[in-house]
Amino acid sequence: QKEVEQNSGPLSVPEGAIASLNCTYSDRGSQSFFWYRQYSGKSPELIMFIYSNGDKEDGRFTAQLNKASQYVSLLIRDSQPSDSATYLCAVNSLIGSGGSNYKLTFGKGTLLTVNP
Amino acid sequence: SAVISQKPSRDICQRGTSLTIQCQVDSQVTMMFWYRQQPGQSLTLIATANQGSEATYESGFVIDKFPISRPNLTFSTLTVSNMSPEDSSIYLCSVEGQGAVDEQYFGPGTRLTVT
Numbered sequence: 001q002k003e004v005e006q007n008s009g010p011l012s013v014p015e016g017a018i019a020s021l022n023c024t025y026s027d028r029g030s031q032s033f034f035w036y037r038q039y040s041g042k043s044p045e046l047i048m049f050i051y052s053n054g055d056k057e058d059g060r061f062t063a064q065l066n067k068a069s070q071y072v073s074l075l076i077r078d079s080q081p082s083d084s085a086t087y088l089c090a091v092n093s094l095i096g097s098g099g100s101n102y103k104l105t106f107g108k109g110t111l112l113t114v115n116p
Numbered sequence: 117s118a119v120i121s122q123k124p125s126r127d128i129c130q131r132g133t134s135l136t137i138q139c140q141v142d143s144q145v146t147m148m149f150w151y152r153q154q155p156g157q158s159l160t161l162i163a164t165a166n167q168g169s170e171a172t173y174e175s176g177f178v179i180d181k182f183p184i185s186r187p188n189l190t191f192s193t194l195t196v197s198n199m200s201p202e203d204s205s206i207y208l209c210s211v212e213g214q215g216a217v218d219e220q221y222f223g224p225g226t227r228l229t230v231t
Contacts, residue, residue: 032217043208043222044159046117051217088158092218102218103149103174108158 002027004091006107014115019076021110023089026070033065033072034090034104044088048074079114086111118143118211120223128229129199136195137226139209144189146212149220150182153206162207165192199230 003026013019021035032051036044050056050063050072062075072091076083086109092102119142129135139148150162163171163184171184185193196203207226213219 032219034219043225046213046219046221049215049217049219090220103161103164104218104220105161106159 004107010111021074036088122223126227
């Protein structure tokens with residue numbers, strides 16, 4: 001059973017602080033890693049992906065990947081109240097053998113609250 | 117990313133009935149996915165729907181309960197059959213992106229309540 005683990009939170013940070021969200025995964029064959037943001041009552045929105053070890057920055061967001069430790073994280077700098085949402089970590093894995101079909105496995109999500 | 121729509125956006129159904137959810141994409145995609153998100157939970161993949169082949173179901177989901185159609189590269193339906201209150205959930209379709217990293221983009225979802 002391929003698993004993706006996240007702290008459920010809630011994680012509460014003051015406005016302007018750095019929010020750090022963490023995720024571990026069990027499938028060593030996974031190649032791509034995704035962070036989705038889901039506002040209450042809305043569908044998930046892709047905000048970052050990463051597939052190489054190290055850091056990837058996009059605006060206030062930085063994704064970090066360490067394949068040896070099977071660990072991926074998302075940092076949100078200068079957190080804003082509008083960042084308050086559930087953040088879902090997702091990891092891809094191949095379906096079957098020898099093919100190119102894949103699926104995403106999602107963690108349970110971390111609820112982030114940014115306090116003004 | 118593709119523009120994805122779902123119909124209906126929400127519905128309240130009686131137990132024992134069936135509901136068909138439609139997912140429409142504004143561009144051609146090979147792979148479409150159907151997920152369920154139960155209250156307070158994360159996303160669980162129901163099945164993968166490739167055009168021109170039978171849907172591939174995940175463990176715990178069967179075709180008799182969740183039949184899927186994929187008649188072309190822009191459209192898919194998921195039917196929730198013989199519903200019970202345990203089927204109350206949000207049902208989401210997603211499509212593969214055009215990049216090289218297997219990303220998926222989600223439709224707005226269908227909120228189903230079974231009474």
